[in-house]
Amino acid sequence: xxxxxxxxxNTWFVLLVIxxxxxxxxxxxxxxxxxxxxxxxxxxxxxxxxxxxxxxxxASTRAITIDAPxxxxxxxxxxxxxxxxxxxxxxxxxxLVLSDIHNADEIRSEWQYHQxxxxxxxxxxAVYGQSSFWITKVYEEGRLxxxxxxxxxxPIDETSARLxxxxxxxxxxxxxxxxxxxxxxxxxxxxxxxxxxxxxxxxEGTLASNRIPTLLANAGWIASTLGLATVLFKxxxxxxxxxxxxxxxxxxxxxxxxxxxxxxxFLWWGVITAGFIIYGKNWWKGLTLAIVAVILIFVLxxxxxxxxxxxxxxxxxxxxxxxxxxxxATQE
Numbered sequence: 001x002x003x004x005x006x007x008x009x010n011t012w013f014v015l016l017v018i019x020x021x022x023x024x025x026x027x028x029x030x031x032x033x034x035x036x037x038x039x040x041x042x043x044x045x046x047x048x049x050x051x052x053x054x055x056x057x058x059a060s061t062r063a064i065t066i067d068a069p070x071x072x073x074x075x076x077x078x079x080x081x082x083x084x085x086x087x088x089x090x091x092x093x094x095x096l097v098l099s100d101i102h103n104a105d106e107i108r109s110e111w112q113y114h115q116x117x118x119x120x121x122x123x124x125x126a127v128y129g130q131s132s133f134w135i136t137k138v139y140e141e142g143r144l145x146x147x148x149x150x151x152x153x154x155p156i157d158e159t160s161a162r163l164x165x166x167x168x169x170x171x172x173x174x175x176x177x178x179x180x181x182x183x184x185x186x187x188x189x190x191x192x193x194x195x196x197x198x199x200x201x202x203x204e205g206t207l208a209s210n211r212i213p214t215l216l217a218n219a220g221w222i223a224s225t226l227g228l229a230t231v232l233f234k235x236x237x238x239x240x241x242x243x244x245x246x247x248x249x250x251x252x253x254x255x256x257x258x259x260x261x262x263x264x265x266f267l268w269w270g271v272i273t274a275g276f277i278i279y280g281k282n283w284w285k286g287l288t289l290a291i292v293a294v295i296l297i298f299v300l301x302x303x304x305x306x307x308x309x310x311x312x313x314x315x316x317x318x319x320x321x322x323x324x325x326x327x328x329a330t331q332e
Contacts, residue, residue, distance in 0.1 A: 010285075011285065014285045014288050014289060017288075017289060017292060018288065018292065021292045021295075021296075022182070025181075025182070025186075025295075026178070026181060026182075029186075029299055030181050030185060030186075033060075033185070033186065033189040033193075033299060034059070034060040034061075034185070034189075035060065035061055035062065036062045036063075036189065036193055037062050037063045037064045037065075037196070038061045038062055038063040038164065039063070042061060042063050042162070042164055043061045047144075047150040047152055047164065047166050048138055048140060048143075048144045048146070048150060048152070049137075049138050049144065049146045049149060049150030049152075049166065049168075050150070050166075052137050052138055052146060053137075053168060055170060055171075056168035056169060056170055057168065057169065057170075057171055058166055058167075058168055059167045059168055059169040059185075060166070060167045060185075060188075060189070060192075061164065061165070061166045061167075062164070062165050062166075062189075062192055062193065062196060063162055063163060063164040063165070063196075064162070064163050064196040064197070064199075064200055065156070065160060065161075065162055066160065066161050066162075066163055066199070066200045066203050066204060067159065067160050067204050068159070068160065068161065068203040068204050069155070069158060069159060069160075069161065070142070070143075070153050070154070070155035070161035071142065072203050073153050073161045073163060073199065073203045074142050074143070074153050075107045075112065075203075076088070076107065076199045076202050076203055077145055077151055077153060077163070077199065078111065078112055078113075078114055078145060079104065079107065079108070079111040079112070080120065080145065080147065080151070080195075081111075081120040081121055081122075082099065082100070082101050082121040082122060082123055082124045082132075083120075083121045083124060084104070084111045084120075085103065085104035085108070085111060086101045086102055086103035086104060087101065087103065087191070087194075087195050087198075088103050088194070088195050088198025088199050088202065089103070089191045089192075089194030089195040089198055090190065090191060090194045090304065090305065091103050091258065091261070092258060092260045092261040092264055092305060093190075093191070093261070093264070094123075094191070094261075095252060095256040095258040095261035096252065096261055096264060096265055096268070097123070098123075098125065098127040098128075098251070098252065098255040098256060099122075099123035099124070099125065099127075099128065099132075099256070100123070100124050100125025100126070100127070100128070100255060100256045101123065101124075101256075102256075102258070103198065105202065105207060114136060114139055114141075114145065115136070115139060116136055116137070116138065116139040117135065117136060117137075118135070118136040118139070119133045119134075119135060119136075120133060120134050120135075120136060120147055121133045122134060122147075122148075125255055125256065126255055127255055134147045134148060138150070148167060149165060149166050149167035149168050150164070150165070150166045151163075151164075151165050152164045152165075152166075163196060163199060163200070165192055165195075165196065167188065167192070186295060186298065186299055187298075189299065190298045190299065190304065193302065194304075197302060197303075210303065210306065213303075213306045213310065214305075214306060214309075216306075216309065216310055216313060217305060217306040217307075217308070217309025217310055217313070218260075218309060219309070219313055220308070220309035220310055220311065220312035220313030220314075220316065221260065221263050221264075221267075221308075221309045221312060222263070223312065223313060223316040224267060224312035224313075224315065224316055225263045225266055225267060227316055227319065228245075228266070228267060228270045228271065228274065229242070229246075229266075229270070231274050232245070232270060232273065232274055232277075235277070238277055241273050241277060242270070242273065244269055244273055245265065245266045245267075245268070245269035245270035245273060246266065248265045248266065248268075248269050249262040249263070249265050249266035250262070251265075252265050260305070267312075271290070272287065275287055297311070
Protein backbone atom coordinates (compact mmCIF):
# COMPACT_ATOMS: atom_id res chain seq x y z
CA UNK A 1 0.00 0.00 0.00
CA UNK A 2 2.87 2.37 0.81
CA UNK A 3 4.42 1.58 -2.59
CA UNK A 4 1.14 2.37 -4.34
CA UNK A 5 0.80 5.57 -2.36
CA UNK A 6 4.24 6.74 -3.41
CA UNK A 7 3.48 5.98 -7.04
CA UNK A 8 0.22 7.87 -6.81
CA UNK A 9 2.09 11.02 -5.78
CA ASN A 10 4.96 10.53 -8.26
CA THR A 11 4.29 12.90 -11.16
CA TRP A 12 6.99 11.41 -13.36
CA PHE A 13 5.53 7.93 -12.96
CA VAL A 14 2.09 9.18 -14.00
CA LEU A 15 3.53 11.00 -17.03
CA LEU A 16 5.44 7.84 -18.02
CA VAL A 17 2.22 5.79 -17.83
CA ILE A 18 0.46 8.34 -20.05
CA UNK A 19 3.30 8.25 -22.58
CA UNK A 20 3.46 4.44 -22.71
CA UNK A 21 -0.32 4.15 -22.96
CA UNK A 22 -0.46 6.69 -25.80
CA UNK A 23 2.27 4.95 -27.79
CA UNK A 24 0.75 1.48 -27.31
CA UNK A 25 -2.75 2.71 -28.09
CA UNK A 26 -1.82 4.58 -31.28
CA UNK A 27 0.57 1.94 -32.62
CA UNK A 28 -1.28 -1.26 -31.64
CA UNK A 29 -4.75 -0.86 -30.15
CA UNK A 30 -6.18 1.72 -32.56
CA UNK A 31 -5.27 -0.20 -35.74
CA UNK A 32 -6.79 -3.32 -34.15
CA UNK A 33 -10.04 -1.70 -33.05
CA UNK A 34 -10.47 0.09 -36.39
CA UNK A 35 -10.76 -3.25 -38.18
CA UNK A 36 -12.05 -5.46 -35.36
CA UNK A 37 -13.25 -8.78 -36.78
CA UNK A 38 -12.96 -7.67 -40.41
CA UNK A 39 -10.93 -9.52 -43.04
CA UNK A 40 -8.58 -7.80 -45.50
CA UNK A 41 -11.11 -8.45 -48.23
CA UNK A 42 -13.96 -6.84 -46.26
CA UNK A 43 -11.87 -3.78 -45.50
CA UNK A 44 -11.06 -3.22 -49.18
CA UNK A 45 -14.37 -4.22 -50.74
CA UNK A 46 -16.90 -1.51 -51.66
CA UNK A 47 -20.11 -1.34 -49.63
CA UNK A 48 -23.42 0.18 -50.77
CA UNK A 49 -23.06 3.16 -48.42
CA UNK A 50 -19.64 4.25 -49.65
CA UNK A 51 -19.69 7.83 -50.95
CA UNK A 52 -23.24 8.57 -49.81
CA UNK A 53 -22.04 11.48 -47.67
CA UNK A 54 -19.90 13.62 -49.95
CA UNK A 55 -16.30 14.13 -48.87
CA UNK A 56 -16.26 11.39 -46.25
CA UNK A 57 -13.80 8.50 -46.09
CA UNK A 58 -14.02 5.10 -44.41
CA ALA A 59 -12.92 5.50 -40.78
CA SER A 60 -13.39 1.91 -39.66
CA THR A 61 -14.70 -1.45 -40.87
CA ARG A 62 -15.75 -4.04 -38.30
CA ALA A 63 -17.43 -7.40 -38.73
CA ILE A 64 -18.55 -10.55 -37.00
CA THR A 65 -19.66 -14.04 -38.04
CA ILE A 66 -23.12 -15.01 -36.85
CA ASP A 67 -24.26 -18.64 -36.83
CA ALA A 68 -27.77 -17.87 -38.02
CA PRO A 69 -29.36 -17.34 -41.45
CA UNK A 70 -28.93 -13.86 -42.93
CA UNK A 71 -32.70 -13.40 -42.88
CA UNK A 72 -32.72 -13.98 -39.11
CA UNK A 73 -29.84 -11.55 -38.56
CA UNK A 74 -31.64 -8.92 -40.62
CA UNK A 75 -34.70 -9.08 -38.37
CA UNK A 76 -32.56 -7.73 -35.53
CA UNK A 77 -30.70 -5.18 -37.66
CA UNK A 78 -33.85 -3.59 -39.07
CA UNK A 79 -35.12 -2.95 -35.52
CA UNK A 80 -32.23 -0.60 -34.64
CA UNK A 81 -33.20 2.76 -33.18
CA UNK A 82 -33.91 4.43 -29.86
CA UNK A 83 -37.63 4.37 -30.57
CA UNK A 84 -37.41 0.71 -31.56
CA UNK A 85 -35.22 -2.05 -30.10
CA UNK A 86 -32.32 0.17 -29.05
CA UNK A 87 -28.85 -0.68 -30.34
CA UNK A 88 -28.21 -4.00 -28.53
CA UNK A 89 -25.08 -2.44 -27.08
CA UNK A 90 -24.11 -0.90 -23.75
CA UNK A 91 -27.34 0.94 -22.92
CA UNK A 92 -26.02 1.45 -19.35
CA UNK A 93 -23.44 3.77 -20.93
CA UNK A 94 -25.81 5.38 -23.43
CA UNK A 95 -28.14 6.37 -20.60
CA LEU A 96 -25.34 8.23 -18.80
CA VAL A 97 -26.18 11.07 -21.18
CA LEU A 98 -29.91 10.51 -20.57
CA SER A 99 -30.52 8.98 -24.01
CA ASP A 100 -33.38 6.80 -22.69
CA ILE A 101 -32.28 3.77 -24.70
CA HIS A 102 -33.47 0.29 -23.73
CA ASN A 103 -32.32 -2.78 -25.66
CA ALA A 104 -35.02 -5.24 -26.70
CA ASP A 105 -34.57 -9.00 -26.63
CA GLU A 106 -37.44 -9.84 -28.97
CA ILE A 107 -38.42 -9.41 -32.60
CA ARG A 108 -41.54 -7.31 -33.07
CA SER A 109 -43.51 -7.14 -36.29
CA GLU A 110 -44.08 -3.36 -36.11
CA TRP A 111 -40.29 -2.81 -36.19
CA GLN A 112 -39.69 -4.94 -39.28
CA TYR A 113 -40.19 -2.28 -41.92
CA HIS A 114 -38.11 0.61 -43.21
CA GLN A 115 -37.74 2.62 -46.35
CA UNK A 116 -35.19 5.08 -47.68
CA UNK A 117 -35.62 8.50 -46.10
CA UNK A 118 -36.92 7.20 -42.77
CA UNK A 119 -35.89 9.00 -39.60
CA UNK A 120 -34.26 6.76 -36.98
CA UNK A 121 -33.57 8.18 -33.54
CA UNK A 122 -30.22 7.89 -31.79
CA UNK A 123 -31.50 9.30 -28.49
CA UNK A 124 -34.88 10.35 -27.18
CA UNK A 125 -36.94 10.72 -24.07
CA ALA A 126 -37.67 13.96 -22.25
CA VAL A 127 -34.15 15.34 -22.76
CA TYR A 128 -33.64 14.82 -26.51
CA GLY A 129 -37.19 14.51 -27.79
CA GLN A 130 -36.91 14.16 -31.58
CA SER A 131 -33.71 16.17 -31.99
CA SER A 132 -31.23 13.27 -32.29
CA PHE A 133 -31.68 11.16 -35.41
CA TRP A 134 -30.26 9.78 -38.64
CA ILE A 135 -31.93 9.81 -42.03
CA THR A 136 -31.81 6.45 -43.78
CA LYS A 137 -30.00 7.59 -46.93
CA VAL A 138 -29.56 4.07 -48.31
CA TYR A 139 -31.74 1.05 -47.63
CA GLU A 140 -31.80 -2.43 -49.16
CA GLU A 141 -34.37 -4.76 -47.66
CA GLY A 142 -32.69 -7.77 -46.12
CA ARG A 143 -29.14 -6.48 -46.62
CA LEU A 144 -28.33 -2.82 -45.86
CA UNK A 145 -29.38 -0.22 -43.31
CA UNK A 146 -27.44 3.05 -43.48
CA UNK A 147 -27.38 5.05 -40.23
CA UNK A 148 -24.05 6.50 -39.00
CA UNK A 149 -22.54 4.20 -41.61
CA UNK A 150 -23.25 1.07 -43.61
CA UNK A 151 -24.67 -1.88 -41.66
CA UNK A 152 -24.57 -4.82 -44.04
CA UNK A 153 -25.73 -8.42 -43.68
CA UNK A 154 -23.89 -10.76 -46.08
CA PRO A 155 -24.86 -14.45 -46.15
CA ILE A 156 -22.07 -17.02 -45.93
CA ASP A 157 -24.35 -20.00 -46.48
CA GLU A 158 -27.87 -21.00 -45.49
CA THR A 159 -27.04 -21.13 -41.77
CA SER A 160 -24.54 -18.29 -41.22
CA ALA A 161 -23.83 -14.71 -42.18
CA ARG A 162 -21.34 -11.88 -41.81
CA LEU A 163 -22.49 -8.65 -40.22
CA UNK A 164 -20.31 -5.76 -41.41
CA UNK A 165 -20.35 -2.18 -40.16
CA UNK A 166 -18.41 0.59 -41.88
CA UNK A 167 -18.26 4.06 -40.35
CA UNK A 168 -17.30 7.21 -42.22
CA UNK A 169 -15.81 10.55 -41.31
CA UNK A 170 -14.44 13.75 -42.80
CA UNK A 171 -10.68 13.90 -43.49
CA UNK A 172 -8.88 15.59 -40.58
CA UNK A 173 -5.53 17.27 -40.08
CA UNK A 174 -2.92 15.04 -38.44
CA UNK A 175 -3.19 16.68 -34.97
CA UNK A 176 -6.98 16.53 -35.03
CA UNK A 177 -6.87 12.96 -36.35
CA UNK A 178 -4.68 11.95 -33.40
CA UNK A 179 -7.02 13.65 -30.92
CA UNK A 180 -9.97 11.90 -32.56
CA UNK A 181 -8.21 8.53 -32.19
CA UNK A 182 -7.58 9.13 -28.48
CA UNK A 183 -11.11 10.31 -27.71
CA UNK A 184 -13.99 9.51 -30.03
CA UNK A 185 -12.67 6.42 -31.81
CA UNK A 186 -12.29 4.09 -28.83
CA UNK A 187 -15.68 5.10 -27.43
CA UNK A 188 -17.34 4.50 -30.81
CA UNK A 189 -15.59 1.12 -30.99
CA UNK A 190 -16.91 0.05 -27.58
CA UNK A 191 -20.47 0.82 -28.61
CA UNK A 192 -20.21 -0.62 -32.12
CA UNK A 193 -18.55 -3.84 -30.92
CA UNK A 194 -21.29 -4.09 -28.29
CA UNK A 195 -23.90 -3.84 -31.04
CA UNK A 196 -22.25 -6.53 -33.16
CA UNK A 197 -21.96 -8.88 -30.19
CA UNK A 198 -25.49 -8.02 -29.08
CA UNK A 199 -26.99 -8.88 -32.47
CA UNK A 200 -24.93 -12.07 -32.64
CA UNK A 201 -26.13 -13.23 -29.21
CA UNK A 202 -29.76 -12.51 -30.06
CA UNK A 203 -29.69 -14.08 -33.51
CA GLU A 204 -27.92 -17.21 -32.20
CA GLY A 205 -30.13 -17.43 -29.11
CA THR A 206 -27.16 -17.29 -26.71
CA LEU A 207 -28.12 -14.13 -24.85
CA ALA A 208 -28.52 -16.00 -21.56
CA SER A 209 -25.19 -17.85 -21.77
CA ASN A 210 -23.43 -15.29 -19.55
CA ARG A 211 -25.91 -15.66 -16.69
CA ILE A 212 -23.42 -16.52 -13.93
CA PRO A 213 -20.83 -13.86 -14.88
CA THR A 214 -23.67 -11.34 -15.14
CA LEU A 215 -24.96 -12.24 -11.67
CA LEU A 216 -21.45 -11.83 -10.24
CA ALA A 217 -21.11 -8.53 -12.07
CA ASN A 218 -24.47 -7.32 -10.73
CA ALA A 219 -23.30 -8.17 -7.22
CA GLY A 220 -20.12 -6.21 -7.83
CA TRP A 221 -21.97 -3.13 -9.08
CA ILE A 222 -24.36 -3.18 -6.11
CA ALA A 223 -21.61 -3.81 -3.53
CA SER A 224 -19.35 -1.08 -4.90
CA THR A 225 -22.21 1.43 -5.05
CA LEU A 226 -23.17 0.74 -1.41
CA GLY A 227 -19.52 0.83 -0.36
CA LEU A 228 -18.84 4.15 -2.05
CA ALA A 229 -22.05 5.62 -0.62
CA THR A 230 -20.81 4.59 2.84
CA VAL A 231 -17.46 6.30 2.23
CA LEU A 232 -19.12 9.49 1.04
CA PHE A 233 -21.98 9.84 3.52
CA LYS A 234 -20.54 8.34 6.69
CA UNK A 235 -18.05 11.17 7.03
CA UNK A 236 -18.69 13.75 9.76
CA UNK A 237 -17.37 16.52 7.55
CA UNK A 238 -17.74 16.95 3.82
CA UNK A 239 -20.53 14.39 3.46
CA UNK A 240 -22.53 16.86 1.38
CA UNK A 241 -20.11 16.33 -1.52
CA UNK A 242 -21.80 12.98 -1.94
CA UNK A 243 -24.91 14.83 -3.07
CA UNK A 244 -23.22 15.49 -6.44
CA UNK A 245 -23.06 11.84 -7.59
CA UNK A 246 -26.38 11.15 -5.86
CA UNK A 247 -28.11 13.93 -7.82
CA UNK A 248 -26.66 12.61 -11.07
CA UNK A 249 -27.84 9.08 -10.31
CA UNK A 250 -31.34 10.35 -9.48
CA UNK A 251 -31.45 12.31 -12.77
CA UNK A 252 -30.58 9.15 -14.70
CA UNK A 253 -33.32 7.23 -12.91
CA UNK A 254 -35.88 9.96 -13.54
CA UNK A 255 -35.13 10.36 -17.25
CA UNK A 256 -34.29 6.77 -18.23
CA UNK A 257 -35.47 4.41 -15.43
CA UNK A 258 -32.16 2.59 -15.85
CA UNK A 259 -30.95 1.40 -12.44
CA UNK A 260 -27.61 0.05 -13.69
CA UNK A 261 -26.82 3.27 -15.52
CA UNK A 262 -27.71 5.19 -12.36
CA UNK A 263 -25.19 3.08 -10.43
CA UNK A 264 -22.60 3.76 -13.12
CA UNK A 265 -23.20 7.49 -12.87
CA PHE A 266 -23.01 7.42 -9.09
CA LEU A 267 -19.74 5.48 -9.15
CA TRP A 268 -18.27 7.70 -11.86
CA TRP A 269 -18.78 10.98 -10.02
CA GLY A 270 -18.52 9.32 -6.61
CA VAL A 271 -14.97 8.05 -7.23
CA ILE A 272 -13.90 11.46 -8.52
CA THR A 273 -15.45 13.19 -5.51
CA ALA A 274 -14.14 10.71 -2.93
CA GLY A 275 -10.66 10.88 -4.46
CA PHE A 276 -10.45 14.65 -4.06
CA ILE A 277 -11.85 14.45 -0.52
CA ILE A 278 -9.24 11.85 0.50
CA TYR A 279 -6.19 12.86 -1.56
CA GLY A 280 -6.82 16.54 -2.19
CA LYS A 281 -5.32 18.24 -5.24
CA ASN A 282 -2.91 15.32 -5.81
CA TRP A 283 -5.88 13.17 -6.83
CA TRP A 284 -5.41 14.24 -10.44
CA LYS A 285 -2.53 11.76 -10.58
CA GLY A 286 -4.56 8.86 -9.25
CA LEU A 287 -7.50 9.87 -11.41
CA THR A 288 -5.27 9.89 -14.49
CA LEU A 289 -4.05 6.37 -13.75
CA ALA A 290 -7.66 5.27 -13.17
CA ILE A 291 -8.75 6.75 -16.52
CA VAL A 292 -5.99 4.87 -18.35
CA ALA A 293 -7.06 1.62 -16.66
CA VAL A 294 -10.74 2.26 -17.45
CA ILE A 295 -10.02 2.92 -21.14
CA LEU A 296 -7.98 -0.28 -21.39
CA ILE A 297 -10.78 -2.31 -19.79
CA PHE A 298 -13.36 -0.80 -22.12
CA VAL A 299 -11.26 -1.50 -25.19
CA LEU A 300 -10.01 -4.97 -24.29
CA UNK A 301 -13.06 -6.46 -22.55
CA UNK A 302 -15.78 -7.62 -24.99
CA UNK A 303 -18.34 -7.31 -22.16
CA UNK A 304 -17.22 -4.23 -20.18
CA UNK A 305 -20.24 -4.32 -17.86
CA UNK A 306 -19.30 -7.81 -16.69
CA UNK A 307 -15.58 -6.95 -16.52
CA UNK A 308 -16.12 -3.87 -14.36
CA UNK A 309 -18.67 -5.62 -12.17
CA UNK A 310 -16.34 -8.52 -11.37
CA UNK A 311 -13.45 -6.11 -10.74
CA UNK A 312 -15.68 -4.11 -8.37
CA UNK A 313 -16.69 -7.31 -6.57
CA UNK A 314 -13.05 -8.33 -6.08
CA UNK A 315 -12.09 -4.86 -4.84
CA UNK A 316 -15.04 -4.80 -2.44
CA UNK A 317 -14.14 -8.22 -1.02
CA UNK A 318 -10.50 -7.18 -0.62
CA UNK A 319 -11.56 -3.99 1.20
CA UNK A 320 -13.83 -5.94 3.52
CA UNK A 321 -11.02 -8.41 4.25
CA UNK A 322 -8.63 -5.52 4.96
CA UNK A 323 -11.09 -3.86 7.33
CA UNK A 324 -11.67 -7.13 9.15
CA UNK A 325 -7.94 -7.84 9.51
CA UNK A 326 -7.40 -4.36 10.95
CA UNK A 327 -10.17 -4.90 13.47
CA UNK A 328 -8.62 -8.20 14.53
CA ALA A 329 -5.18 -6.58 14.82
CA THR A 330 -6.64 -3.76 16.95
CA GLN A 331 -8.38 -6.20 19.30
CA GLU A 332 -5.17 -8.15 19.77
